[in-house]
Amino acid sequence: HGARLEAGQSVELPEAPYLHLFVPRGEVVLEGAGPLHEGDAVRFTASGGQRVTATAPAEILVWEMHA
Known part of the structure; x- marks a missing residue:
């Protein structure tokens, strides 16, 4: 998945095992984790549904894995 966000826009991450x-x-703010800047990455296990909100124009890429 990918998204281009303007400042103030948000998206919800999909639920997936990984x-x-x-x-x-x-720059974005990840619900429950705080700010993320250009080049930052986060890995999740058994989660999803968190909101990502842009604090400046931003792009995000999300890989959803089920195995």
Whole structure:
């Protein structure tokens, strides 16, 4: 999945056994974790549904894995 967000826009992450979030451009706030900046990445296990909100124009990439 991928998204281009303007400042203030948000998206909800999909629920999956394994999830990888990468911020190639901009700055976002990850619900429950705090701010992420350009180049940051987060890995999740057995989670999803968190909101990602852009604090500046941003792009996010999300890999959803089920095995």
